[in-house]
Amino acid sequence: MFLVQFEKTLGRYSLLLGKISALLLILLLINVFYDVLMRYAFNDVSIGMQELEWHLYSAIFLLGIPFGLQTGGHVRVDLFYERLSIRNKAWIDLIGTLIFLMPFTLLVGWYGIDFAKEAYELGETSGDPGGLPARWIIKSVIPVAFFSMAVSGVGMILRCVNAIRGTSEKGFDEQSPQH
Amino acid sequence: MIGIIMFFVALGMLLFGFPVAFTFGGVALIFGVFAEGWDMFAFMPFRIQSYMENTVMMAVPLFIFMGIVLQKTHLAEQLLEAMGKLFGSVRGGLAISTILVGALLAASTGVVGASVVAMGLISLPVMMKYKYSKSLACGTICASGTLGQIIPPSIILIILGDVLGIPVGDLFHAALGPGFILIACYIIFIVIVTWLKPEMAPAIPYDESLGTRSQQIRDALKAIVPPLALVLIVLGSIFSGIATPTESSALGGVGAVFLALIYRQFSWKMVYDSALETVKVTAMVFAILMGATAFSMAFSYTGGDYIVEEVLLSLPGEKWGFIILSMLAIMILGFFIDFVEIAFIIVPILAPVAEALGINMVWFAILIAMNLQTSFLTPPFGFSLFYLKGVAPSSVRTMDIYRGVIPFILIQVLVLVSILIMPEFYGMD
Amino acid sequence: ADGKVYRLKMAETWNANFPIFGDAPREMARLAEEMSDGRLKITIDSANKHKAPFGVFDMVRSGQYDLGHSASYYWKGKVPNTLYFTTMPFGMTTPEQYGWFYYGGGQALSDKVYSKFGLRSFPGGNTGNQMGGWFQKEINSVEDLKGLKMRIPGFAGEVMAKLGAKPTNIPSGELFTALERRTIDALEWVGPSLDLRMGFHKIAPYYYTGWHEPATELQFLVNERTWKKLPDDLRTILRTSMKLSSYDMYIQSYHESAENWAKMKQEFPNIEVKSFPSSVMKAMYDANESLLAEKAAEDPLAKEILDSQAQYMQKVRVWTNISDRAYLDSLDNLAD
Ligand code: NA
Ligand code: NA
Numbered sequence: 012m013f014l015v016q017f018e019k020t021l022g023r024y025s026l027l028l029g030k031i032s033a034l035l036l037i038l039l040l041i042n043v044f045y046d047v048l049m050r051y052a053f054n055d056v057s058i059g060m061q062e063l064e065w066h067l068y069s070a071i072f073l074l075g076i077p078f079g080l081q082t083g084g085h086v087r088v089d090l091f092y093e094r095l096s097i098r099n100k101a102w103i104d105l106i107g108t109l110i111f112l113m114p115f116t117l118l119v120g121w122y123g124i125d126f127a128k129e130a131y132e133l134g135e136t137s138g139d140p141g142g143l144p145a146r147w148i149i150k151s152v153i154p155v156a157f158f159s160m161a162v163s164g165v166g167m168i169l170r171c172v173n174a175i176r177g178t179s180e181k182g183f184d185e186q187s188p189q190h
Numbered sequence: 191m192i193g194i195i196m197f198f199v200a201l202g203m204l205l206f207g208f209p210v211a212f213t214f215g216g217v218a219l220i221f222g223v224f225a226e227g228w229d230m231f232a233f234m235p236f237r238i239q240s241y242m243e244n245t246v247m248m249a250v251p252l253f254i255f256m257g258i259v260l261q262k263t264h265l266a267e268q269l270l271e272a273m274g275k276l277f278g279s280v281r282g283g284l285a286i287s288t289i290l291v292g293a294l295l296a297a298s299t300g301v302v303g304a305s306v307v308a309m310g311l312i313s314l315p316v317m318m319k320y321k322y323s324k325s326l327a328c329g330t331i332c333a334s335g336t337l338g339q340i341i342p343p344s345i346i347l348i349i350l351g352d353v354l355g356i357p358v359g360d361l362f363h364a365a366l367g368p369g370f371i372l373i374a375c376y377i378i379f380i381v382i383v384t385w386l387k388p389e390m391a392p393a394i395p396y397d398e399s400l401g402t403r404s405q406q407i408r409d410a411l412k413a414i415v416p417p418l419a420l421v422l423i424v425l426g427s428i429f430s431g432i433a434t435p436t437e438s439s440a441l442g443g444v445g446a447v448f449l450a451l452i453y454r455q456f457s458w459k460m461v462y463d464s465a466l467e468t469v470k471v472t473a474m475v476f477a478i479l480m481g482a483t484a485f486s487m488a489f490s491y492t493g494g495d496y497i498v499e500e501v502l503l504s505l506p507g508e509k510w511g512f513i514i515l516s517m518l519a520i521m522i523l524g525f526f527i528d529f530v531e532i533a534f535i536i537v538p539i540l541a542p543v544a545e546a547l548g549i550n551m552v553w554f555a556i557l558i559a560m561n562l563q564t565s566f567l568t569p570p571f572g573f574s575l576f577y578l579k580g581v582a583p584s585s586v587r588t589m590d591i592y593r594g595v596i597p598f599i600l601i602q603v604l605v606l607v608s609i610l611i612m613p614e615f616y617g618m619d
Numbered sequence: 620a621d622g623k624v625y626r627l628k629m630a631e632t633w634n635a636n637f638p639i640f641g642d643a644p645r646e647m648a649r650l651a652e653e654m655s656d657g658r659l660k661i662t663i664d665s666a667n668k669h670k671a672p673f674g675v676f677d678m679v680r681s682g683q684y685d686l687g688h689s690a691s692y693y694w695k696g697k698v699p700n701t702l703y704f705t706t707m708p709f710g711m712t713t714p715e716q717y718g719w720f721y722y723g724g725g726q727a728l729s730d731k732v733y734s735k736f737g738l739r740s741f742p743g744g745n746t747g748n749q750m751g752g753w754f755q756k757e758i759n760s761v762e763d764l765k766g767l768k769m770r771i772p773g774f775a776g777e778v779m780a781k782l783g784a785k786p787t788n789i790p791s792g793e794l795f796t797a798l799e800r801r802t803i804d805a806l807e808w809v810g811p812s813l814d815l816r817m818g819f820h821k822i823a824p825y826y827y828t829g830w831h832e833p834a835t836e837l838q839f840l841v842n843e844r845t846w847k848k849l850p851d852d853l854r855t856i857l858r859t860s861m862k863l864s865s866y867d868m869y870i871q872s873y874h875e876s877a878e879n880w881a882k883m884k885q886e887f888p889n890i891e892v893k894s895f896p897s898s899v900m901k902a903m904y905d906a907n908e909s910l911l912a913e914k915a916a917e918d919p920l921a922k923e924i925l926d927s928q929a930q931y932m933q934k935v936r937v938w939t940n941i942s943d944r945a946y947l948d949s950l951d952n953l954a955d
Contacts, residue, residue, distance in 0.1 A: 032473075033465035036251055040447075043252070043440030047433045050802075054766040056785035058776075069242030071251055075473030076211075076480070084470040085209035085477055086580045088570065089588050092207025100207075107208030111216020115484070118219060119234045126235035129677060130697075138696035140777040140786050146696070149242070153235050232683055236671035245790050348792040353636065355816045359795060431800030434793045483670065490668050538636035 014169050015179050021166035022081055028159055029078030032071045039067040058141040066149045073156035080163035083182065097183045101174035104167055112164045120157030127151035193494025196221040200485065201570060210576055211474075214481030222488035230491055237483045241476070245436055246345065250304045251472040252439035253295070256420075257308030258464045258471075259446035263455035265417050266312040272413035274320070274394040275406060281384035282391035284320060285330045288313040289376045292334025294421045296341040296369075302566050303475040304439065306335030306574045310581040311471075323390040324586055326383065329594025332567055332574040333376060333601075339529075339563040341369040346562050349533045350555045354541055361559075364552045367616040368560060368609055375601045383597075416453065420445045474580040478573065498523060502539045509547045513554075513610065516540050517561055524565025532562060553618040557609060564602045567595045625849060627661045629686035630679065632672045632693070635665035639812060639872055640837060643744035644688040647839070647864035654856045661686065679840045680736050687840035688743055691729075692773055699914070700732045703924045704740065706749075706835045708775050708907045710928065713745045713834040713869060715935045720836075723931040728924050739846055741861045743837035744868025747876065751827035751895065752807030753798065753819040758827070758895055761902045770794060770806035774910075775831035781906040798822055807831070811879035812872050820887050828894045830903060837868070 042064055049055045079085055092100060129135075131147035170182040200217040204210060222230045241247060260266035273287035280286070288309065295305045309331045317327040339346045342362035351361045384391040424442045427433040433441055450456040489495070505515050523532055537558060544554050566574045569592040578591055609616055629648070633641045648661035664684070666672040675687040676694045692705035704725070711719060719725045720742060733740045752771065758764060765783035769776075776786035789797045789806075797803050799822040808814045810829075820826070839861045849857065883890065895903070915922035 029466060029469055032469040033462060036255065036465045036468055037461065039248075040252065040255065040440055040443050043248075043437055044444045047427075047437050047441065050768065050785075050787070051432045054768070054785070056768055056787045058786060058788055061788045064248060065243055065245050068245070068248045068251060071469060072472050072476035073238075073242075075469040076477045079470050079473035079477060080209075082470060084474050084580070085211055086474055086576045087207045087209055087588075088204045089207050090205060093587065095207075103206050103208055107206070107212065107216070111203075111208060111219075112212040115212060115215035115219045115481075118228070118231045119215075119238075119484075122232045123235045123238075125232070125681075126239075126677075133697045135697045138693065139772050139788065140780045142696070150235075150239070153238055229683070232681070233669060233671070233678075236669065236674040236678065239674070240670045240672075245788075246792055345792065348795075351818075352816070353634075355638075359799070359818050359821055428796070429800060431797075431802045434789060434797050434802055436790070436793065487670075495668065 014173055015181075018166050018169040018173070018181075021162055021169070025077050025081030025159065025163050025166065028074045029082070032075045032078060035067050035071050035074075039064065039071065042067060058137070058139050059143050062137055062139075062143045066143065069149065070152050073152050074159070076156060077159035077163040080160060081166060097174055097180055100183055101171040105171035105175070108164050108167045108171070112167070113161055116157045116160040116164060120154045120161065123151075123154030123157055127154060191497070192221060192225050192492040193489040193497065196485075196488060196492070196494075204570065209477075211477035211481035214478070214485040218481070218484040218488035221492065222484075225488075225492045230487065231484075233487060233491075234484060237487060238480065241479060241483070247303075249436050249439040250307075250475055251468055252436075252443050253304035253308045254311070254471050255464060255468040256439065256442040256446045257311040258467050259443070259450060259460075260417060260420075261311050261315070262460055262464055263446075263450045263453060265446075265449055265453065265455075267316050268413040269417040270313055270316045271394060272410035275410045276414075280381075281388055281393045282380040283393060284313070284317050284322065285326065285380045285384075285391050286377050288317070288330050289334045289373060289380070291421075292331070292337055293341065293369075293373050294425065296334075296337035296339075297425055302336055302338055302574055303479075303577050305338045306332060306577040307471055307475065307581050309335045310578045314578075314582060314586075318583070318585075320394055321392055323387075324590040325594035326380075326390050327594070328578055328582070328586060328591040329596070329598050330376070330380070332572075332578050332591065332595050333598035335578075336563055336566045336574050337369065337372065339566065340365050340372065340559055342366070344559070346529055346533065346559045347555070349529075350537065350559060353533055353537050354551055354555055356551055356555060360552055361555055364556050364616070364618055365559065368556060368605060371608070371616075372602065372605050375605060376598065379597060379601055416449050420449060471581055475577060478576055482573075498536065499539060502536060505540075505543070509549065512543060512547060513549070513557075516544075517557060517606070517610070520558060520561045521564065521568075524562060525568060525571055529562040529565060532565075533558075550613065550618055553609070553613050553616075556616075556618065557606065560602065560606045560609065564599055564606070567599050567602070569595070622658065624658050624660060625853060627659065627685040627845060629661055629663045629688060630669050630671075630675050630684040631663055631665055631687070632675050632689040633665060634667045634672075637665075639746075639868060639875060640688075640744070641665070642871065643837065643864050643868040644839075646867055647688075647860045650860035650863060651857055654860065655853055659853055659856060663688075675840065676736075676738075679842050680738055682842055682844060685842050685845040687838075689838055689840060690743075690835070691740060691838045695773060698732065698736065700918065700920055700924065701740075702774055703921070703928065704729050704732070704836065704838065706832045707911075707928070708778055708831040708833075709904050710833055711932050711935065712939065713747055713836075715932065715939060716834045716836065717742070717745075718935055719928060719931040723935075724927050728927060731920065732924075733840075734843070737843040739841045739843060741839045741841070741858070742865045743839045743861070744865040744872070745837070746809055746812070746832070746835040746872050747869060748810070748829050749832035749835055750807070750810045750814065751829045751831065752805050753814070753823035754805040754825040754827055754893075755798070755801055755823055756804060757825060757893065758899055760896070761899055764899065764902075767805060768803045770797075770803055771831070775807070777910055778831070778903055778906045781910065782902055795819070795822070809835075810876050811883055812875035815879050815883055820883055820890055824889070824891055826890050826892050828892065830895065830900065837865070839865075 046060050127147050127150040130150045135146040136144040173179040174183050203213050203217055270284055270287050274283035292309050314327055314331060342365055347361045347365055423445050424438045427438045427441050428435050447461060502519060506512055520532060566572050569575060575591050579588060629644060631644050644663050648663060651659040651661055673693055675689040678684045679687040690705050691701045694701040729740050761782060767784040768787045769784055770789050771779055771786050780786055787803050794806060795818055798806055808817060911925055915925050
């Protein structure tokens with residue numbers, strides 16, 4: 012029962028990232044619309060606002076990936092997978108998570124720390140007139156996102172273990188996502 | 191050699207059904223660390239940053255958002271149904287409408303992920319509702335969503351222009367003919383297929399209770415206006431210089447919300463739900479890109495790019511032999527590596543030979559672009575296929591998509607051959 | 620010298636096969652390998668391989684690559700004082716700037732900036748005077764700059780912004796469409812040697828002469844640890860190869876510009892080549908001066924570099940005037 016509870020907590024964390032991304036997306040729409048409007052109607056351009064566009068866009072997709080993992084939103088080649096029993100599916104996901112997902116996300120996340128730290132130590136800013144300061148903020152989204160993917164990976168492992176042990180079939184009772 | 195082995199291992203691993211993105215990433219990690227050590231992955235944040243700063247890709251979430259809002263407000267459904275009805279008893283009307291809408295979308299973006307996913311969201315549910323064959327529906331969407339690469343503006347053409355030193359404007363101009371022919375061929379194909387096998391794409395039934403035929407046509411026109419206006423806003427903003435192609439995708443998103451407002455479908459919840467769903471679909475697209483960039487990193491840093499170079503340098507030095515073999519080489523490599531790599535690594539090897547043979551470089555570039563466009567559709571690694579799978583309902587299987595794109599791949603090859611043997615028809619002699 | 624082979628990896632900011640800019644590092648690698656009789660082997664990874672055109676500084680610093688080929692002013696956002704080693708608006712011409720760098724204290728100042736990061740920077744080839752850019756409308760007064768939407772990145776963009784222009788970010792793939800559709804009014808790229816590939820001459824009527832990049836110098840970056848582990852003779856060979864290939868790129872660039880200029884004028888005789896009127900030049904000059912004064916006030920090292928450049932230019936320009944300028948002017952009189 013503890014594992015099921017723990018899995019839920021991890022799930023809430025990924026869901027939070029998804030919600031943040033959704034809000035950032037709405038901000039991105041407003042941001043781009045505003046920039047186009049100001050440039051065309053008022054002949055005014057702000058490089059800072061233009062840079063904010065890619066800051067928002069990249070935060071959206073980076074933070075969205077762990078959310079997508081949690082909600083089963085990632086593409087599989089299901090030529091064989093879809094015919095397997097829930098137990099076998101769980102085994103594939105368990106092994107895949109352990110040998111592919113966890114090492115990959117943890118390693119990228121680990122190197123992402125240095126990447127962001129470097130920007131922080133140099134006080135890196137935009138090189139363009141009126142550009143945004145504090146590059147380290149957007150750069151640190153890389154390690155945050157990849158460690159969050161690993162957190163979602165732990166959630167996947169728990170779901171698999173629960174399914175294999177027969178405690179809960181959550182996450183396997185439906186197939187790929189419905190839209 | 192490692193690169194080639196890695197490719198086949200990844201292929202095998204994908205079949206187990208673990209998410210594509212992390213299968214790519216994981217296989218790349220195992221081979222990369224084995225061959226070059228952990229340090230190679232210190233490159234990953236840089237590669238990720240190159241996607242973050244690539245603002246052209248911003249069109250992906252923005253167009254997906256537009257697609258989802260149109261879907262949630264049923265405006266897209268109404269458009270497609272109305273167009274299907276306008277075609278009346280013509281079978282395959284929905285598929286033809288899908289191709290036309292895809293072509294319009296293609297004229298506003300060159301980002302395949304954006305248009306395939308948006309089309310998948312907009313027209314797949316409608317075609318399924320009217321009992322279209324799943325594979326035909328999927329093939330149509332993947333093919334028309336991929337049109338963005340040949341119909342300007344297009345990323346492939348921009349990169350090829352840069353690599354070959356041809357003004358982008360010339361390439362855009364030259365690509366129009368092949369683009370239109372491709373659209374026409376897709377439509378002819380739909381007409382023939384539905385004539386041979388009516389059950390694959392049933393006509394939308396004529397429903398007497400909805401009023402007279404002319405009444406229905408009037409209703410249909412009414413339903414077409416709003417989404418069409420939206421597409422015109424997107425295209426118009428580019429052509430009038432109000433917005434760049436990427437920015438136009440945001441105008442599309444804002445416009446969709448505005449339409450929802452006019453048609454009384456607006457609520458904050460609808461906007462938020464659409465945004466949340468957009469995040470999920472966007473994450474799916476970018477996760478695959480993150481995995482693929484790790485894969486191509488491991489491929490090239492373990493020497494894969496040198497092998498490819500060697501093969502190409504052994505191509506014959508005589509016009510037709512060179513053209514045919516280089517086209518075949520690009521098509522085969524399209525299974526392995528992404529089009530950006532092909533454009534930057536392979537094309538420069540071929541270009542001087544082509545130039546020495548007196549080949550018209552604009553023609554050569556268009557041939558390459560058509561060829562690379564096909565690589566988005568070829569199973570098992572064609573990205574369009576993954577993208578559609580990501581937004582398709584679970585009843586659509588990978589095999590449906592694979593089967594569905596085959597005729598469209600053949601059409602593309604046919605058009606490619608026609609450009610090859612009749613350049614004068616396309617004004618490129 | 621021992622027979623040990625040193626294999627060095629170099630990352631360049633350019634994509635594979637990028638002409639002129641990319642020729643310099645290849646020529647450097649070739650010279651180094653031949654002169655060292657194969658003891659120095661340099662492989663070059665282009666941006667399409669490492670995917671980090673503007674990560675070259677970090678990657679050479681961390682040792683992921685031993686060498687880099689890029690341009691110093693790209694690092695202005697990370698290390699503000701790197702700005703001064705590429706070119707400056709209203710600054711020195713190429714021979715003048717080489718004079719400053721090799722004989723007037725430039726190298727020592729560059730070392731002062733880069734050594735803090737475990738790096739050394741050497742000249743990496745010069746484009747010569749760059750053009751002021753492609754314009755959709757004529758610039759007749761400072762008033763015409765107000766609200767002018769122009770793709771002009773970096774410090775030159777700051778100068779333009781001070782006069783009311785609106786520097787605008789446009790991804791390079793969308794530049795052509797943006798200029799054609801007048802989403803922006805103007806853009807600067809390089810000069811005829813590279814601009815023709817972009818096709819701007821087909822969509823913009825005015826081509827303005829330069830002011831903001833009179834002597835754009837690329838750079839070779841070397842990781843300090845790599846530099847130290849090389850034996851003396853190989854270090855000399857590397858240094859010589861860098862210097863020679865840089866010089867060669869300057870000449871190549873000059874040649875290509877002349878060739879392309881002739882081609883452009885022949886195929887597109889209607890392009891109007893213009894220079895900014897002196898009132899505009901004066902305003903830009905003043906804006907530049909006041910921005911430089913701000914930079915000098917913020918950082919003593921910036922002040923040291925700027926003073927060194929200003930003093931050197933004052934001296935060297937006198938010579939330029941009585942040599943090249945006087946010579947060219949006297950030929951003008953000949954033609955009358
Ligand atoms: Na397009
Ligand atoms: Na420039």
